[in-house]
Amino acid sequence: xxxxxxxxxxxxxxxxxxxxxxxxxxxxxxxxxxxxxxxxxxxxxxxxxxxxxxxxxxxxxxxxxxxxxxxxxxxxxxxxxxxxxxxxxxxxxxxxxxxxxxxxxxxxxxxxxxxxxxxxxxxxxxxxxxxxxxxxxxxxxxxxxxxxxxxxxxxxxxxxxxxxxxxxxxxxxxxxxxxxxxxxxxxxxxxxxxxxxxxxxxxxxxxxxxxxxxxxxxxxxxxxxxxxxxxxxxxxxxxxxxxxxxxxxxxxxxxxxxxxxxxxxxxxxxxxxxxxxxxxxxxxxxxxxxxxxxxxxxxxxxxxxxxxxxxxxxxxxxxxxxxxxxxxxxxxxxxxxxxxxxxxxxxxxxxxxxxxxxxxxxxxxxxxxxxxxxxxxxxxxxxxxxxxxxxxxxxxxxxxxxxxxxxxxx
Amino acid sequence: xxxxxxxxxxxxxxxxxxxxxxxxxxxxxxxxxxxxxxxxxxxxxxxxxxxxxxxxxxxxxxxxxxxxxxxxxxxxxxxxxxxxxxxxxxxxxxxxxxxxxxxxxxxxxxxxxxxxxxxxxxxxxxxxxxxxxxxxxxxxxxxxxxxxxxxxxxxxxxxxxxxxxxxxxxxxxxxxxxxxxxxxxxxxxxxxxxxxxxxxxxxxxxxxxxxxxxxxxxxxxxxxxxxxxxxxxxxxxxxxxxxxxxxxxxxxxxxxxxxxxxxxxxxxxxxxxxxxxxxxxxxxxxxxxxxxxxxxxxxxxxxxxxxxxxxxxxxxxxxxxxxxxxxxxxxxxxxxxxxxxxxxxxxxxxxxxxxxxxxxxxxxxxxxxxxxxxxxxxxxxxxxxxxxxxxxxxxxxxxxxxxxxxxxxx
Numbered sequence: 001x002x003x004x005x006x007x008x009x010x011x012x013x014x015x016x017x018x019x020x021x022x023x024x025x026x027x028x029x030x031x032x033x034x035x036x037x038x039x040x041x042x043x044x045x046x047x048x049x050x051x052x053x054x055x056x057x058x059x060x061x062x063x064x065x066x067x068x069x070x071x072x073x074x075x076x077x078x079x080x081x082x083x084x085x086x087x088x089x090x091x092x093x094x095x096x097x098x099x100x101x102x103x104x105x106x107x108x109x110x111x112x113x114x115x116x117x118x119x120x121x122x123x124x125x126x127x128x129x130x131x132x133x134x135x136x137x138x139x140x141x142x143x144x145x146x147x148x149x150x151x152x153x154x155x156x157x158x159x160x161x162x163x164x165x166x167x168x169x170x171x172x173x174x175x176x177x178x179x180x181x182x183x184x185x186x187x188x189x190x191x192x193x194x195x196x197x198x199x200x201x202x203x204x205x206x207x208x209x210x211x212x213x214x215x216x217x218x219x220x221x222x223x224x225x226x227x228x229x230x231x232x233x234x235x236x237x238x239x240x241x242x243x244x245x246x247x248x249x250x251x252x253x254x255x256x257x258x259x260x261x262x263x264x265x266x267x268x269x270x271x272x273x274x275x276x277x278x279x280x281x282x283x284x285x286x287x288x289x290x291x292x293x294x295x296x297x298x299x300x301x302x303x304x305x306x307x308x309x310x311x312x313x314x315x316x317x318x319x320x321x322x323x324x325x326x327x328x329x330x331x332x333x334x335x336x337x338x339x340x341x342x343x344x345x346x347x348x349x350x351x352x353x354x355x356x357x358x359x360x361x362x363x364x365x366x367x368x369x370x371x372x373x374x375x376x377x378x379x380x381x382x383x384x385x386x387x388x389x390x391x392x393x394x395x396x397x398x399x400x401x402x403x404x405x406x407x408x409x410x
Numbered sequence: 411x412x413x414x415x416x417x418x419x420x421x422x423x424x425x426x427x428x429x430x431x432x433x434x435x436x437x438x439x440x441x442x443x444x445x446x447x448x449x450x451x452x453x454x455x456x457x458x459x460x461x462x463x464x465x466x467x468x469x470x471x472x473x474x475x476x477x478x479x480x481x482x483x484x485x486x487x488x489x490x491x492x493x494x495x496x497x498x499x500x501x502x503x504x505x506x507x508x509x510x511x512x513x514x515x516x517x518x519x520x521x522x523x524x525x526x527x528x529x530x531x532x533x534x535x536x537x538x539x540x541x542x543x544x545x546x547x548x549x550x551x552x553x554x555x556x557x558x559x560x561x562x563x564x565x566x567x568x569x570x571x572x573x574x575x576x577x578x579x580x581x582x583x584x585x586x587x588x589x590x591x592x593x594x595x596x597x598x599x600x601x602x603x604x605x606x607x608x609x610x611x612x613x614x615x616x617x618x619x620x621x622x623x624x625x626x627x628x629x630x631x632x633x634x635x636x637x638x639x640x641x642x643x644x645x646x647x648x649x650x651x652x653x654x655x656x657x658x659x660x661x662x663x664x665x666x667x668x669x670x671x672x673x674x675x676x677x678x679x680x681x682x683x684x685x686x687x688x689x690x691x692x693x694x695x696x697x698x699x700x701x702x703x704x705x706x707x708x709x710x711x712x713x714x715x716x717x718x719x720x721x722x723x724x725x726x727x728x729x730x731x732x733x734x735x736x737x738x739x740x741x742x743x744x745x746x747x748x749x750x751x752x753x754x755x756x757x758x759x760x761x762x763x764x765x766x767x768x769x770x771x772x773x774x775x776x777x778x779x780x781x782x783x784x785x786x787x788x789x790x791x792x793x794x795x796x797x798x799x800x801x802x803x804x805x806x807x808x809x810x811x812x813x814x815x816x817x818x819x820x
Contacts, residue, residue, distance in 0.1 A: 008441040010431030011617060014424060017446070021420030031418040033457065036427070036444035047443065050460055174419075185476040185518045195478070205449075206477045207416050208557070216421065271688075271709075277695030278681075278688025281709045285687030288763055288796055290711075296719070297709035299681075299691045305706035305749060309719075339715060353698055383510060384536060386698055388559060 001047055003062035003072055004146060007036040016061045016151055023155055028169035028221075029057065039063060044075045052139045057163065062146030064129035066108040072143055073132075077116040080136060084114040087121050087130065094128045119143075122158040126150050131158060140166065170221030173228045177215040177238065178248040178257070181399040184208045187215070191241050194234075202231060211395030212254060244408045254398050255283045261405040262293040262343070267371075270339035271297040272310050272331040274322065275349035275365060279394045296339050300331065310334030321357065323348050325366050325377040332370035332377075343371045345401050347393055351386045365393045369404050376404070411457055413472035413482055414556060417446040426471045426561050432617075433565055437574050438582045438630075439467065449473060454485045462549045467573060472556030474539035476518040482553055483542075487526040490546060494524040497531050497540065504538045529553075532568040536560050541568060550576065583629040583638045587648065588658040588667070590622040591809045597623055600651050604644075612641060620798075621805030622664065654818045664808050665693045671815040672703040672753070677781075680749035681707040682720050682741040684732065685759035685775060689804045706749050710741065720744030731767065733758050735776050735787040742780035742787075753781045755811050757803055761796045775803040779814050786814070 006012040017034040024031055032055050037047045044063075051058045063072030077084050091113035098105040112128040115121055122131030122142075127150040134141040142159055144151045179187060184206050188195070195204050201222040207214035215238075219231045239246060247257040262269055271280045281297035284290055300306040303322055307314060311334040312327055320326040331346035349365030356362045363382040368375060380396060382389040416422040427444040434441055442465050447457045454473075461468040473482030487494050501523035508515040522538045525531055532541030532552075537560040544551040552569055554561045573579070589597060594616050598605070605614050611632040617624040625648075629641045649656060657667040672679055681690045691707035694700055708719045713732055716722040721744040722737055730736040738758045745754035759775030766772045773792040778785060790806060792799040 007428075008431050008444060009435050009615075010428035010433075010441075011615075013428045014444070018417075018420035018423045021418050023420075025419050031420075032448070032453065034418060034424070034444075034446035038442070043442065046464070054456070183513075185516055186513075188477045188518065189516055203479075205415055205479050206475065207421060208475065214421075216416070216419075218415075218419075273688070276692070277700075277704075278683070278691030278707055278709065281688030282686070282692050282800075285709075285711060286797060286800070290687075291765070294687075295712040296715035297688055297707075298719075299688065299695075299707035299709065301695060301701055301707075302705040309706070309708075309748070338719070355701070381510065384559075387696060388536070390692075390696070 001051055001058060001060045002034070002036045002146065003039065003044060003060065004036075005039050007062075008038055016146065016148055019148070019152060020059055020061075020155065023160055024163075025172055025174070027160055027164050028171045029163060029167070030172070039071055041071055041075045041078075044071065045079055048079055048141070052136075052141075056138070056167070057140045058142070059159070060141065060143045061151050064112075064143065064145045066106075066112060066128075073114065073116065076119075076132070076134070076141070076143060080116055080118050080134060082117045085117045087113050087115045089123075090115070090121060090130045093123070093130075097128055122154055124150055124154055125157065126153045133158075133162065171227070172221075173217075173219040173231055175217040175219070175228070175231045175235070176249070176251050177217075177235070177246055178212065178250075178252060178254075179215060179242060179245040180212040180247055180254050180395070181403065182213070182242065182245045184213050187213055187242060187245070191238060194237055194241060198234070199230075201227075202234070210391055211399065214251075244403065247402055247406075253287070254395070254402060256287045258284065258398060258402050258405060259287045259290055259293065261402065265405065267342040267405075268293050268295050268340075269343045269345075270295050270335050270341040272335035272344060272346040273297060273299045274301055274306070274328075274331070274347055275351045276347040276390055276394045276397070277301065279390060280345065280347065280397055283394060283398065295341050298335060298338065306331060310338060321360060323350055323357075323360050323364050323366055325368070325379055328366040328368040329370070329375050329377050332368040333375055336370050343369070343401075343405070345369050345397050347397055349382075349389070349393055351389045351393075353386060363389055365389065365396075367393065367397045367400060369397075369400055371404070376400075411461055411468060411470045412444070412446045412556065413449065413454060413470065414446075415449050415479070417472075418448055426556065426558055429558070429562060430469055430471075430565065433570055434573075436582070436584055436628075437570055438579045439573065439577075449479050449481055451481055451485045451488075454481065455489055458489055458551070462546075462551075466548070466577075467550045468552070469569070470551065470553045471561050474522075474553065474555045476516075476522055476538075483524065483526065486529075486542070486544070486551070486553060490526055490528050490544060492527040495527045497523050497525045499533070500525070500531060500540045503533070503540075507538055532564055534560055534564055535567065536563050543568075543572065581631050581637070583627075583641055585627040585629070585638070585641045585645070586659070586661050587625040587627075587645070587656055588622065588660075588662060588664075589625060589652060589655040590657055590664050590805070591813070592623070592652070592655045594618045594623050597625070597652060597655070601648060604647055604651060608644070609640075611637075612644070620801055621809070624661075654813065657812050657816075663693075663697070664805070664812060666697045668694065668808060668812050668815060669697045669700055669703065671812065675815065677752040677815075678703050678705050678750075679753045679755075680705050680745050680751040682745035682754060682756040683707060683709045684711055684716070684741070684757055685761045686757040686800055686804045686807070687711065689800060690755065690757065690807055693804060693808065705751050708745060708748065716741060720748060731770060733760055733767075733770050733774050733776055735778070735789055738776040738778040739780070739785050739787050742778040743785055746780050753779070753811075753815070755779050755807050757807055759792075759799070759803055761799045761803075763796060773799055775799065775806075777803065777807045777810060779807075779810055781814070786810075 335344035352362035529542040741756035762772035
C-alpha cells in the first residue's frame with residue numbers, strides 16, 4: 001500500500017511497489033495486490049481493512065513526513081486503538097541527524113519520534129522517520145517512509161529478514177529469456193508445444209516491451225530438489241524453437257547484448273543515421289563501457305551531409321532517392337570508412353508526418369548493416385506516427401545488428 | 411486498475427496509472443485508488459467488485475494480449491454474464507495491420523477482435539486490441555491494453571471525451587506554462603507572492619519532469635464570465651518573475667520550442683556530441699518538420715573522431731583533455747563549419763560509471779553553444795548515474811540553446 005495524493009494525481013510514479021515486489025518474490029512472498037491511496041484518513045482505513053482481508057502481510061509506504069498531510073502514523077494509531085508515544089532512541093537519532101547537518105530542530109522534527117504504542121520500531125539508518133512493525137490479529141502491518149532510498153534500506157535491514165523469520169515459505173525461482181525480432185503471438189505459436197509441456201509448478205509469462213518480448217518462467221516449489229536447475233534444463237528445447245530471437249538469458253537490454261558481442265569479437269562500431277536522428281547511437285552509448293567499441297556516428301539529416309560526410313553518390317540520390325536501400329547501403333559503407341570502424345549500421349526513412357514523395361510513403365524506412373565482408377539492407381513500411389516509427393526503426397536495426405554479430409544471417 | 415503479474419513481481423513499473431491520474435485530474439475527476447492485480451481470474455473479479463464500491467468509473471489496463479496469460483476479456487465477459495462475440499470492424503482493422511506488416515495472421519490474432527457482447531468497442535488506432543466501454547448498473551468500466559502508447563491513444567481519442575460527456579463535468583480551464591532551467595522549489599520561491607494572490611477558484615500545480623517544471627493553472631467555474639481570459643490575465647505578472655525560464659505557454663516540448671525559434675530566425679542547426687551520444691540530435695529531430703532547420707550531427711565518442719571530423723586540435727586535447735570547455739568549444743565551432751550550420755551545440759563529459767581521470771571526476775560535463783557571433787560554454791558536475799547524467803546534460807544543453815536563441819544571454 002503506497003500512500004499519497006501525488007501518486008493518484010500521477011505527479012509521482014510508484015516505483016516503491018516495484019522494488020518491494022521484486023524483493024518479496026525473492027524470499028517467496030507473492031504480492032497479492034498493490035494499492036495506491038490518498039492522504040485521506042477514511043480512505044487509508046478502508047484500504048487497510050480490504051488489504052487485511054486478502055493478505056497476511058501489508059507493507060505500507062508514505063505519509064510519514066513532518067508536514068500536515070502526513071497522516072499515516074495518526075491513522076494507524078487510531079486504527080489499532082492506541083496512541084502515539086515518544087520513542088526515545090528514535091528521538092536521539094533524529095537529534096543526532098540535525099546536529100550533524102547543523103540544522104535547528106523544530107517541534108515537527110521531534111514529532112518524527114512519535115510512534116503508535118503497539119508497534120515495534122524499525123531503525124531508519126538513513127532518515128528521521130522510523131519504520132513501524134505491527135502484529136495485529138494474525139496480520140503483519142509494516143509502515144515505512146515513502147522516500148525510496150529510506151524504504152529500500154528499511155526493507156533490506158529489517159523487513160525482509162523479519163518476514164523470512166516469521167514465515168517459512170517455499171522459494172520462487174525466476175528464469176528470464178530476452179527476445180527481439182518476433183512479436184508476442186508469433187513467439188507463442190512457435191513455442192506452444194513447449195509451453196503446453198511445462199510442469200504444473202512452472203508458469204510462463206510474456207512481457208512485451210517495444211520491439212522485444214521478455215519470457216519469464218516462474219517456478220514454485222514442488223518439494224523436489226534443484227528447482228532452478230530443472231527450470232534451466234527447459235531452455236535448450238526453447239532455444240531449438242526460437243534461438244535466433246533470443247538475445248540474452250538474463251535481464252539485460254538489446255544494446256548491452258550487442259556490446260558484449262562486439263567486445264567478444266573485438267570489433268568497433270559506428271552509425272550513420274538519417275530518420276533515427278541519433279537514437280541508435282544514443283542507445284548503443286547508453287551501455288556502460290561502450291567507449292570500448294563505439295567510436296562515433298554521423299547523423300546525416302540533410303542530403304549534403306550524406307554526400308559530404310558519408311560519400312553517398314549524387315547519382316545514387318538522384319536515381320533511387322535518399323530513402324532507398326541503395327542510399328542506406330552507401331551510408332553504412334561510408335560510415336565504416338569515415339569513422340574507421342569494423343561494423344557500421346545506417347538508417348534512412350520518412351518518419352512523418354510530412355516528407356512523403358510520389359514514390360515513397362510516410363513510414364518507409366531503409367536499414368543497412370555493413371562489415372568487412374558484406375553489406376545487407378532491408379526496407380520496412382511503418383505506420384505508427386513519427387515518434388514510434390523512429391523507435392521501431394532503431395529497434396529493428398539493433399535487432400538486425402545483433403543477429404549479424406551473433407552469426408545469424410538475417 | 412492495472413492487471414499483470416509482472417507489476418506485482420516488480421518487473422514492470424506501473425506508469426499507466428500515473429498518466430491516467432494526470433489526465434483525469436485535468437477533466438476534474440479525482441482518482442480514488444490505484445490497484446494493481448494479478449492475472450488470476452478470481453483476483454481480478456475481487457478487485458472489480460471492490461473498485462465499483464468506491465468509484466463510479468473503473469479504468470482497467472492490461473491482459474488484452476493474444477497469449478494464454480491474457481485473461482481480462484474472458485473475465486469481463488463472465489463478470490458481466492455475457493459472452494465474447496466477433497467485432498467485424500476490429501477484425502478488419504487487425505487484418506489490415508497484418509497486411510501492412512506483411513505478416514501471416516494467426517487465429518490468436520483473429521481472437522483479438524472478440525469482445526464481450528455488452529461492450530461498446532473503442533477503436534485502437536495504434537494496435538490490435540480494442541478498448542471496451544461498459545455501462546453496468548451505474549458504473550462505467552473501461553478496459554484498455556496495457557501497452558502505454560496504445561492506452562494513451564485510447565484515453566485521448568475516446569475515454570476522456572466520453573467521460574466528460576457522460577458526467578457533465580463542470581467546465582474546467584487549464585493554462586499551462588512550461589519552464590526549464592530552474593528547480594521546483596526555486597520557482598516556488600520566486601512566484602510565492604503571485605501564487606498566494608491567486609483567486610480561490612484558480613489553483614496552481616507544479617508538475618516537475620526531468621529538468622523541467624510544468625506550471626498548470628486549473629480554473630473551476632465561479633459563475634463569472636470569461637474564466638480563461640481571467641486566467642491568461644495572470645500570466646504577465648508570472649513572466650515578470652520567471653520569464654527567462656518560460657519556454658512556452660502551451661503544452662509542448664523544449665525541443666519544439668527551440669524549433670519554432672530556429673524557424674522564426676531562419677537558422678539551421680547541428681550538434682557535436684560526445685557524452686550524450688546522439689541524444690541531443692535525437693531530441694531535436696523528434697520534432698515534426700525539424701528537417702527544415704536540422705542538418706546533421708557528428709557523434710564524436712573517440713578522440714580520433716573529435717579531431718578528424720570536428721577539427722579539435724590535438725594540443726587542446728593534450729593540454730585540457732577531451733572533457734574540457736576548451737575542447738567542447740572547438741567541437742561546437744568545428745560542427746558549425748563541417749555541417750555548414752548557423753548554430754551548433756556540443757557536449758563532452760564523463761557519464762560514468764567508469765572514465766574518471768586524475769583531474770576529472772565522473773559526472774563532469776562540458777557544454778558549448780556556437781553561432782556566427784559567439785561561442786559560450788559551461789561545465790557541470792553531475793552525480794546521478796550514467797543514464798541520468800546523459801539525460802541531464804542533454805536537457806541542460808537544450809535549455810542553454812533555447813535561452814541563447816530567445817536572446818536571453820545565459
